[in-house]
Amino acid sequence: MWEYTDKVKDHFLNPHNVGEIKNPDGQAEVGSIACGDALKLTFKLDENKRIKEARFKTFGCASAIATSSALTDIIKGMTLEEALQVTNQDIAQYLGGLPQEKMHCSVMGKQALEKAIENYRGAPSLEMGAKIICECFGVTDKEIERAVRENNLATLEEVTNYTKAGGGCGSCHDAIQQIIDSVRSEKRLSPQSKLTNLQKIRLIEETIEREIRPSLKHDGGDIDLIDVIGNRVIVATRGACAVCKASDITLKHFVEHRLRELVSPDITVEEEVSK
Amino acid sequence: MKIVYLDNNATTQVASEVMEVMLPYFHEFYGNPSSMHSFGGQVAQKIRVAREQVAALLGASAEEIVFTSCGTESDNAAIRSALATCPDKKHIVISRVEHPAVRALCAHLATHGYRITELPVDKNGLLDLEILDKNIGPDTALVSLMWGNNETGVLFPVQEAAVIAHERGVLFHTDAVQCAGKIPINLKNNLIDMLSLSGHKLHAPKGIGVLYIRKGTKFSPFLIGGHQERERRGGTENTPSIIGLGKACELAAHNMEKENKEVNRLRDKLERELLKKIPQSRINGDPTNRLPNTTNISFEYVEGEAILLLMNELGICASSGSACTSGSLQPSHVLRAMGVPFTMAHGSIRFSLSIYNTEEEIDFVIAQMPAIIERLRGMSPYWTDGKQACTSQ
Numbered sequence: 001m002w003e004y005t006d007k008v009k010d011h012f013l014n015p016h017n018v019g020e021i022k023n024p025d026g027q028a029e030v031g032s033i034a035c036g037d038a039l040k041l042t043f044k045l046d047e048n049k050r051i052k053e054a055r056f057k058t059f060g061c062a063s064a065i066a067t068s069s070a071l072t073d074i075i076k077g078m079t080l081e082e083a084l085q086v087t088n089q090d091i092a093q094y095l096g097g098l099p100q101e102k103m104h105c106s107v108m109g110k111q112a113l114e115k116a117i118e119n120y121r122g123a124p125s126l127e128m129g130a131k132i133i134c135e136c137f138g139v140t141d142k143e144i145e146r147a148v149r150e151n152n153l154a155t156l157e158e159v160t161n162y163t164k165a166g167g168g169c170g171s172c173h174d175a176i177q178q179i180i181d182s183v184r185s186e187k188r189l190s191p192q193s194k195l196t197n198l199q200k201i202r203l204i205e206e207t208i209e210r211e212i213r214p215s216l217k218h219d220g221g222d223i224d225l226i227d228v229i230g231n232r233v234i235v236a237t238r239g240a241c242a243v244c245k246a247s248d249i250t251l252k253h254f255v256e257h258r259l260r261e262l263v264s265p266d267i268t269v270e271e272e273v274s275k
Numbered sequence: 276m277k278i279v280y281l282d283n284n285a286t287t288q289v290a291s292e293v294m295e296v297m298l299p300y301f302h303e304f305y306g307n308p309s310s311m312h313s314f315g316g317q318v319a320q321k322i323r324v325a326r327e328q329v330a331a332l333l334g335a336s337a338e339e340i341v342f343t344s345c346g347t348e349s350d351n352a353a354i355r356s357a358l359a360t361c362p363d364k365k366h367i368v369i370s371r372v373e374h375p376a377v378r379a380l381c382a383h384l385a386t387h388g389y390r391i392t393e394l395p396v397d398k399n400g401l402l403d404l405e406i407l408d409k410n411i412g413p414d415t416a417l418v419s420l421m422w423g424n425n426e427t428g429v430l431f432p433v434q435e436a437a438v439i440a441h442e443r444g445v446l447f448h449t450d451a452v453q454c455a456g457k458i459p460i461n462l463k464n465n466l467i468d469m470l471s472l473s474g475h476k477l478h479a480p481k482g483i484g485v486l487y488i489r490k491g492t493k494f495s496p497f498l499i500g501g502h503q504e505r506e507r508r509g510g511t512e513n514t515p516s517i518i519g520l521g522k523a524c525e526l527a528a529h530n531m532e533k534e535n536k537e538v539n540r541l542r543d544k545l546e547r548e549l550l551k552k553i554p555q556s557r558i559n560g561d562p563t564n565r566l567p568n569t570t571n572i573s574f575e576y577v578e579g580e581a582i583l584l585l586m587n588e589l590g591i592c593a594s595s596g597s598a599c600t601s602g603s604l605q606p607s608h609v610l611r612a613m614g615v616p617f618t619m620a621h622g623s624i625r626f627s628l629s630i631y632n633t634e635e636e637i638d639f640v641i642a643q644m645p646a647i648i649e650r651l652r653g654m655s656p657y658w659t660d661g662k663q664a665c666t667s668q
Contacts, residue, residue: 002580009584012581012584013585013588015654018653018654029656033576033617033618033621033657034617034618035617036578036597036606036617036621037578038656038657039656040656057654057655057656058654058655058656059576059577059578059654059655059656059657060578060581061578061579061580061581061597062580062581062584064578064581065581065654136605167605168605
């Protein structure tokens with residue numbers, strides 16, 4: 001059983017603004033019955049170009065219905081510029097949060113909103129030039145990129161939770177991973193302000209903990225940070241890594257590579273001289 | 276709120292008669308059946324009786340019964356034993372609709388040097404024995420096919436399948452977790468080598484299972500430890516649950532006719548009335564070769580989780596094969612294997628009854644379901660206004 005917040009339950013059991021506006025100013029349909037959820041959003045503007053009325057029809061689970069209901073509440077009274085600032089996180093927060101596996105419902109709401117506004121403006125689709133990555137759920141590279149950027153996603157599983165991409169046959173997993181890597185690396189290229197020594201050590205610790213240790217542990221190994229001297233990072237390998245003949249390669253190609261990428265390009269990694 | 280429990284393929288209520296016989300063995304007669312003193316020995320005596328009771332339900336003899344912790348353990352023990360006792364053979368035949376206890380284990384074994392063949396089923400969920408025959412080869416160590424499907428209730432011809440496996444000199448195991456206690460089983464009249472069952476599906480508690488191992492079948496234990504269960508399963512016996520399971524098997528044999536007449540009648544009534552009152556709905560699974568207590572119905576244009584949560588508001592408990600209930604993004608592997616269209620699979624609901632369900636409860640569900648489906652269809656972009664969501668009563 002999902003742990004839905006009371007607010008999600010309330011918006012599911014007593015949804016607001018169900019239906020379809022006749023002659024709407026903007027409308028959009030996203031999702032499909034094969035994918036398991038779909039949303040049709042319609043809205044009408046008042047004389048001040050604010051959203052006067054918004055209505056939805058949704059096929060999907062309780063959280064899909066609740067996020068649709070929440071979305072229509074949120075955007076009522078907004079200008080289109082304001083409405084475009086609404087993120088999927090805003091929708092989820094409005095409901096007091098959603099289970100991770102259901103975040104894609106909030107993304108669907110956000111997509112419907114954007115498409116409906118585009119429809120009103122008659123503007124060309126933002127998704128021009130997008131390429132389908134996940135064939136099972138029809139998710140494009142642009143959609144995945146945006147979800148990764150806006151929600152700071154780091155893993156394939158998170159991308160699947162937010163966009164459904166990769167939740168079917170799995171043949172697109174590599175392509176999704178590449179998108180995650182490229183979005184995350186472009187983030188890091190943003191000028192890294194000069195770090196104090198303490199900040200640097202903290203960042204190195206954090207990077208080892210979050211980015212490096214989990215994959216080593218996956219293979220039965222582990223790593224400890226021993227010391228940081230300038231840009232020299234001294235580590236000790238543990239578990240399977242400590243006896244692994246390839247641990248030098250792991251240190252250079254994986255640990256050092258990651259730290260250079262995420263902390264500073266000048267870093268070198270050394271193994272602690274054995275006791 | 277009164278609960279209407281129609282999710283008996285998930286788990287069942289422990290029968291009051293079962294609980295009653297169990298209670299003294301927690302606090303009063305807590306001895307270890309392996310002990311030398313008679314305080315423990317008297318418990319061993321009760322376990323002997325329970326073993327006889329289980330054997331009687333299955334048409335087996337007592338020494339062919341091994342108590343385990345659950346259906347999953349039994350399945351794992353059977354499959355791993357077949358591989359361990361046929362070390363030169365690296366091929367297993369299962370079906371595409373097996374329970375995860377078999378399917379996930381085989382997927383795991385596939386990454387450890389074994390080859391797995393998953394036999395297809397037709398649109399009614401039925402198995403073609405000719406396809407089975409074609410897929411057994413000299414390298415096949417085991418054929419493992421479920422007897423009754425947990426999602427649809429569809430029955431496989433496992434007794435015939437066991438004959439085919441034997442003709443080719445291959446061991447045969449069946450996961451009978453959903454069948455034990457619901458349909459007559461007589462292992463004296465067939466060639467099944469190993470059979471798994473689970474206590475909590477037949478009104479015994481959770482945490483107790485059985486693996487039947489036909490006399491003469493080579494066996495290699497899964498849990499290695501003490502000498503319990505004639506060295507076929509180490510670990511101190513779960514005495515209250517074993518005693519409870521014995522009683523539950525005795526009750527199941529006693530209620531077999533009721534299950535196949537009364538429960539079957541209520542299931543048929545529920546199914547017939549829902550199909551009549553709710554347009555664009557259909558049964559998943561062969562209507563004749565089926566467990567008496569199970570029906571799997573799809574309601575088009577609405578989604579299963581939403582249906583379940585509205586049913587939940589009324590205290591009605593059931594399950595769904597929709598993607599959203601599982602946390603995966605695809606609908607149930609069983610419905611997909613049967614080629615049920617996604618538009619139908621997402622809106623599938625499984626109702627599974629037991630002898631404790633009443634006519635009144637079934638009438639309540641029949642009365643409530645149309646409004647639930649109508650309400651969700653009213654919100655669905657695929658349901659156009661012209662169509663009538665449900666016929667009024």
